[in-house]
Amino acid sequence: MVKIIELDGVKFSLDVRPGNVRGKSDKDSFVLVKHHAFLDFYDKVKERSNPKDIMEIGMFEGGSMVYFDKLFKPTKLVGLDLRAAPIEPLEDYCEDKDHIKTYYGRSQDKEGTLQAARENFPTGIDLVVDDASHLYAQTRATFEMLFPLVRTGGTYIIEDWAWSHTPNNQNKRVPWWKQKAMTNLIFELTVLAGSYPVIANMEITRELVSITKGPGTLPATGLDLSDRLRKKKMKAI
């Protein structure tokens, strides 16, 4: 079911149906792939940290970019997506807004993501939202690139990590059956949180994981923390 909401004069259609039947944004309304639990969480992020320098990976129809612009009133908002074709309603929205920058045709796990982040946020980022591939390896690589740029007290959110545990995904016929569960990344983040103060806090809901940056830096080995596993192996699922 699609629900319409309005924020600061812009209409959003909350469309969390499967990708192939989702609607398209147009000049009257932006498609936003989020239900209320996500939006409530972003209200909480605003209340507790009021982020102003924001980067989103995975723009789809541009609804989340516009929603974040209206909710957070950022100083700088950067979006990046693998899709090559610009999202026209989003580009129209951005036309008179110098603080928004969009990148198309870039894969989240490649150098171009880091480059875009460094170019736009030379002094750090307050909020990163990864709502892109939802694949383990790409999401992990993105985290290793961008988390070091998040300011102490800033937030790194990975949406929809729990897809592998939904009833629909217990079926060998889904095309991503052989993909590693994102839960493996949650385990690794937990080991990181237990090993180094670089993670101050981690909050896991069914919708997303939200990581608050602590002081300190990611170790040189990134998320490879085998030296903190007492020579035991983590079992991949």
Ligand SMILES: C[S@@+](CC[C@H](N)C(=O)[O-])C[C@H]1O[C@@H](n2cnc3c(N)ncnc32)[C@H](O)[C@@H]1O
């Ligand atoms: C779930 S949609 C994003 C929904 C949007 N954030 C919202 O809330 O309305 C996922 C988006 O990620 C993009 N994507 C998929 N794989 C990607 C990758 N490897 N790098 C960058 N973007 C990717 C897709 O093109 C798609 O636009």
